Amino acid sequence: MNATDVSPKASARLHRIKIVSRIARLGVIGFLLFTIWFLSRVWIFQGTPVLFDKLNAASAKAVHQYPLFLCAAILSLITPLILCVWYWKLAQLFHYYERGLIFAVKTIRCIKFLGLLCVINWMLVSTIHLLLQDQPSPSQPMRRLEFFSFDFGWGVDFGPLLIGAIIVLIAWIMDEGRKIQEEQELTV
């Protein structure tokens, strides 16, 4: 295959990648803005989060539960922030693709970070749930068997942990593969 034949093909592919990545990035930024708007609306216009209501209810019932609910309430403020950061990193990933960095270090590191954020979010959500374990959780059925959802009746969903771990592992394997390719290119 001649260089002149290959180069236009590669250029066409890169151009397609650029367009699709840009659309995806704008879509993800749109989701991020929607999430921020939605959360702001819930918190500002519809009153305090449910946990703060429970905080007030708990303080009336049992004073010793107040610190637990306070911790849970603070953690529940952090989880939406992590979600926003996750969307931001995803947009950044598509930005790297747009620049043509498909198997680069930055791209793989971004994927790894997305996986780690999933794991961190799982840890926070599980902690919140464990802190509130005496309280009924209406939106969490006892057992769920769905995609990305593994609730074995303890009230803790292991699905996001599994997903985060898989993303981190795949990113690590891709990184090792990239280093192998680089080392093979250096071989004389």
Add this chain to the structure above:
Amino acid sequence: MKANEISTKTNARLNRIQIVSRIVRYVILANIILNLGFWLIYASPLSGGLGRSVWLILLQALVCVWFWKLAQLFHFYERGLVFSSETIRCIKTLGLLCIINWLLMTMAGRFFSHPLAVKLPMVLPPDVKVVTTMVKAHSVGFFSFNIAGVNFGMLLAGIIIVLIAWIMDEGRKIQEEQELTV
């Protein structure tokens, strides 16, 4: 850097990839068996009408296929196929299965009141009471984008996976074409 040093490093990396991928593959396969067992015991798939049973079996089969493909993906990694067409195709299939699952779950949600609800025992202990609550109409979370009672999270995740797989495939083809350049 000497060629034999690079070769040793490469072998060490391939070895690490092989070990980690094998462990993960076994964990995923064990998870399939655990998931099936759990589902058979607690989901009562054959009760609640033919329609509900068919949906439950279909959804569970989809979950099993998804994990099977994930195990296959790590099998490709174990064989050293990190950026190959088979690997990328596998990732694309995983994304498509997420989208198909979203379609089935959304349809199940429309046709059945609680398609995946676990049946409680008929006789409850005296100190236990059933509390019926309303499902939130709108919510956002990780892999969860609930608008008007429909969760678009799985659809979003599936589309993202398919997109990333497509981009990786295009990148792979660019690399192959550049290698062919004289």
